[in-house]
Amino acid sequence: MIAPPLAHLGHWYHSLLYLAPVLIVVVVLWIQERRERGREADEDE
Amino acid sequence: MKRRLAVAGTLALGAALALPASALAHGLVGKQDLPIPRWLFAWAATVVLVVSFVALAALWPRPRLEHVKERRVWTAPVALEVLCGALGIAAFAVTIWAGFSGTQTATANLIPTVVYVVFWVGIPFTTLLLGNVFGAFNPWRALARGVAWLASRGGSETPAPLPYPKWLGRWPAALTILLFAWVELVYVNRDDPTQLAIMALLYAGIQLVGMTLYGIEPWTRNADGFSVYFRLFSMLSPLHWRDRTLYTRPPLSGAPTLDAGPGTVPLLCVMIGTVSFDGLSQGSLWTGTGGIAPDLQQRFINLGFSGEVALEIAFTIGLLFMVGLVSGVYRLGVLGMHSVRAGYSTTSLSRRFVHSLIPIALAYVIAHYFSLFVYQGQAMAFLVSDPLGDGSDFFGTATATINYNVIGANGVWYVQVFALVLGHACGLTLAHDRALVVYQRVRDATRSQYWMLAVMVAFTSLGLWLLSAAAQ
Numbered sequence: 113m114i115a116p117p118l119a120h121l122g123h124w125y126h127s128l129l130y131l132a133p134v135l136i137v138v139v140v141l142w143i144q145e146r147r148e149r150g151r152e153a154d155e156d157e
Numbered sequence: 158m159k160r161r162l163a164v165a166g167t168l169a170l171g172a173a174l175a176l177p178a179s180a181l182a183h184g185l186v187g188k189q190d191l192p193i194p195r196w197l198f199a200w201a202a203t204v205v206l207v208v209s210f211v212a213l214a215a216l217w218p219r220p221r222l223e224h225v226k227e228r229r230v231w232t233a234p235v236a237l238e239v240l241c242g243a244l245g246i247a248a249f250a251v252t253i254w255a256g257f258s259g260t261q262t263a264t265a266n267l268i269p270t271v272v273y274v275v276f277w278v279g280i281p282f283t284t285l286l287l288g289n290v291f292g293a294f295n296p297w298r299a300l301a302r303g304v305a306w307l308a309s310r311g312g313s314e315t316p317a318p319l320p321y322p323k324w325l326g327r328w329p330a331a332l333t334i335l336l337f338a339w340v341e342l343v344y345v346n347r348d349d350p351t352q353l354a355i356m357a358l359l360y361a362g363i364q365l366v367g368m369t370l371y372g373i374e375p376w377t378r379n380a381d382g383f384s385v386y387f388r389l390f391s392m393l394s395p396l397h398w399r400d401r402t403l404y405t406r407p408p409l410s411g412a413p414t415l416d417a418g419p420g421t422v423p424l425l426c427v428m429i430g431t432v433s434f435d436g437l438s439q440g441s442l443w444t445g446t447g448g449i450a451p452d453l454q455q456r457f458i459n460l461g462f463s464g465e466v467a468l469e470i471a472f473t474i475g476l477l478f479m480v481g482l483v484s485g486v487y488r489l490g491v492l493g494m495h496s497v498r499a500g501y502s503t504t505s506l507s508r509r510f511v512h513s514l515i516p517i518a519l520a521y522v523i524a525h526y527f528s529l530f531v532y533q534g535q536a537m538a539f540l541v542s543d544p545l546g547d548g549s550d551f552f553g554t555a556t557a558t559i560n561y562n563v564i565g566a567n568g569v570w571y572v573q574v575f576a577l578v579l580g581h582a583c584g585l586t587l588a589h590d591r592a593l594v595v596y597q598r599v600r601d602a603t604r605s606q607y608w609m610l611a612v613m614v615a616f617t618s619l620g621l622w623l624l625s626a627a628a629q
Contacts, residue, residue: 126196127622129196130621130625131618133199133203133618134203134614134615137611137614138611141610141611145607148600
């Protein structure tokens with residue numbers, strides 16, 4: 113019988129604290145990359 | 158395209174980290190009493206990497222590690238090279254002898270500690286400090302060279318070796334490291350002295366056949382998995398041995414000289430992924446009640462496998478999953494770089510930047526095996542005196558014991574964190590330096606490294622997450 117993941121929430125929720133900085137960095141870099149791409153397109157025009 | 162890439166990257170990184178917590182606990186002693194929660198170290202490490210990235214972008218406008226001048230220091234006499242080779246063969250012979258003739262109790266026999274601690278962990282540590290010393294002590298290479306020398310002295314004409322297949326590249330080395338990791342982490346009889354001795358002999362035999370067919374050096378550089386593994390780490394060392402001559406160079410500057418042919422990227426991913434699985438497999442998420450491994454094992458038992466085989470299958474799946482995960486994260490970084498400016502294929506970029514994974518692989522080794530090396534390494538004091546475990550005392554140290562107070566749990570944790578952060582900062586530096594060569598404009602180079610920064614942060618957090626689980 114496999115326990116649903118939420119049944120063991122207490123065991124792994126703190127793992128999200130390790131994931132958070134990765135997500136933040138990825139999102140910030142993605143936004144920055146979009147901005148630079150837009151700036152580059154403006155310069156080309 | 159970019160949005161899909163970002164979403165895919167986020168999901169992959171999420172998968173890498175949202176897995177249940179686990180750990181590494183190789184001989185970890187005592188309880189940690191850290192001033193801040195462990196997860197805060199991951200945040201701090203991220204800040205360090207981001208600051209390093211900004212500093213590199215601002216203060217490192219030209220490549221500095223690609224073509225450095227090495228300084229010749231000393232040339233070792235031929236006799237020393239012969240002596241090192243002979244010592245390597247002797248050590249190998251004693252280890253095999255202990256495996257076959259000694260007690261079959263793993264902790265009292267020399268071979269498990271030699272293979273898993275001295276060889277697998279000790280040599281990378283030594284290599285970082287002293288350069289590729291394994292090349293001098295490599296027993297099968299020394300044996301092959303000795304035989305070749307004798308053959309040439311005897312005047313017998315030996316056939317010219319076949320050209321080493323270019324397409325094969327380092328695939329044999331990748332397979333070797335994967336198989337070794339499988340034995341170490343999955344195989345239930347991993348500590349059996351006789352079986353270890355048989356496997357070591359088999360490996361040496363394969364190497365001798367390969368060297369006979371393709372030549373000693375081409376085979377050693379590409380297909381001898383352990384030689385390749387140690388040589389990769391030696392590229393980070395400030396000491397470089399070439400043809401018995403010792404050179405000095407800036408640390409890390411050997412890594413850009415890596416010729417990343419076929420199999421090199423998989424090899425690095427195997428190196429990182431297998432160590433990651435070692436960490437994962439020791440955590441409660443993997444092995445605890447309701448963990449992944451017992452669940453998988455039960456599924457395979459239901460299919461008719463024995464409990465032992467079912468467990469091995471479950472662990473094999475975990476091992477391959479972690480290798481795949483590491484490969485996927487690196488691949489995403491490469492895809493991100495590829496999106497910055499056309500001109501290079503993803504395969505080309507993947508190989509051009511793969512040397513930046515070397516310090517990460519070493520950081521993972523240090524972080525995961527440091528405590529094992531520090532504690533179990535001390536066992537060599539009594540094992541060399543009593544290699545068979547039969548009560549001998551050749552050097553008067555058979556009664557030595559392991560001092561578990563040599564370093565505490567906090568000390569181990571700080572070493573692990575330091576190694577991980579430094580390793581990833583070094584990886585970032587190597588990638589930035591290469592980007593300055595690959596991309597003509599500094600701006601493009603920096604943009605391309607956004608993705609490598611994400612990869613480094615992901616690997617750092619993954620490493621700390623795995624370590625933290627062990628410490629719980």
